[in-house]
Amino acid sequence: MAYFDAQRSEAVLRIVYDGPATAGKTANLRSLHAAFSQRSMDGIHVPAENARGRTLFFDWLELLVGHVDEWPLRCQILTVPGQLALAKRRVRLLKEVDAVVLVCDSTPKGVAAARIAAKSLDYVLGHCGNTSAPVIVQANKQDLAGALAPKDVALRLGMGAHLRVVPARATEGEGVRETLIAALDAARDRLRPLLRDGGPTALSCRTETAEQLYLTMLAEDETDDDVTEVTALEVALKAVEELVSAND
Numbered sequence: 463m464a465y466f467d468a469q470r471s472e473a474v475l476r477i478v479y480d481g482p483a484t485a486g487k488t489a490n491l492r493s494l495h496a497a498f499s500q501r502s503m504d505g506i507h508v509p510a511e512n513a514r515g516r517t518l519f520f521d522w523l524e525l526l527v528g529h530v531d532e533w534p535l536r537c538q539i540l541t542v543p544g545q546l547a548l549a550k551r552r553v554r555l556l557k558e559v560d561a562v563v564l565v566c567d568s569t570p571k572g573v574a575a576a577r578i579a580a581k582s583l584d585y586v587l588g589h590c591g592n593t594s595a596p597v598i599v600q601a602n603k604q605d606l607a608g609a610l611a612p613k614d615v616a617l618r619l620g621m622g623a624h625l626r627v628v629p630a631r632a633t634e635g636e637g638v639r640e641t642l643i644a645a646l647d648a649a650r651d652r653l654r655p656l657l658r659d660g661g662p663t664a665l666s667c668r669t670e671t672a673e674q675l676y677l678t679m680l681a682e683d684e685t686d687d688d689v690t691e692v693t694a695l696e697v698a699l700k701a702v703e704e705l706v707s708a709n710d
Contacts, residue, residue: 463558463592464653466662467669473530473657474669475649476538477642478555480583481565482575483516483544486602489632490565490641491521491541497639501525503536507672517543519679520555522672530650533657537646549582551679556586561596561649563641565632566619568601568609573618580619596648599627600641605634 464475479487495506503524510518521541529535542552556562562583566576576599587593601615610618612627619625626644630637656664 463666464560464649464656465666465668467536468662468667469669470534470536472534472536473653473662473665474536474538475527475560475646475653476540476558477561477563477645477649478559479539479541479563479565480552480556480579481542481544481563482567482572482579485544485565485567485572485576486600486630486632487541487544487565488515488517488521489602490563490600490630490638491523491539493632493635493638494525494539494642495523497635498525501527509672509676516545517541518548519543519551519676520672522675527646530653531657533662535650537649539642544579550682552582553586554679554682556583557590557592559587559592559595560652561598561645562587563598563600563645565600565602566615567603567606568615568629569603569606570608570610570618572603573610573615577619580621594652596645596652597621597625598641598645598648599625600630600632600637601627602630602632602637604629604637605631 464473467474479490481487491506495502507522512518523539525537525539527535527537540555542555564576564580564583566572587595599615599619601612603609612629616625616627628637628641628644630641632638
């Protein structure tokens, strides 16, 4: 959730890019860094990835994004690991968000995988009491054969009539700015009333760097009393069963 960095006198938002593996989450951050390099704090931070370049913990990019009313605003943009085996880490990153971008491959198969991610996301936001967090969908890889139009992606995801879906080709930089702006505007609208009513004191004063988050997640990996991973896997498997039943 949003916090106030007293040392820098900045409000800080966190937007997390969620979605299945290979949907294009990391490609979004790379394109954003290229597009907004002058606004970037320290470039993209990737604490760990596998030999195929898959995210194992998160990708992290911080951008200066203007103001919310008179307060300077900074945005932490993170991706989750999309592999089902890393569900516990994904859930950890989704617990404290101001907005979520659900990235999906726009083919029918890709959208089916995104439905599983969407159901799990809905559970996580509900479980941590953050159901009002705005969700923007990016219909990525629009250049693939058989890619669905944004309106058809929205229909198949079944996430509501007012769902914002942005078409994109993240590797080419297309739709990347538009996606971030949509998520940022939604998060800023959610933050503005808090600052107007209570100023910075209405926000948490905690701060967290990419390195601190990485160390925290490493420590959490070593505990054996957290059932979050099992819960996330159960939600995902239940979603698969529902999809299979619907297609029978």
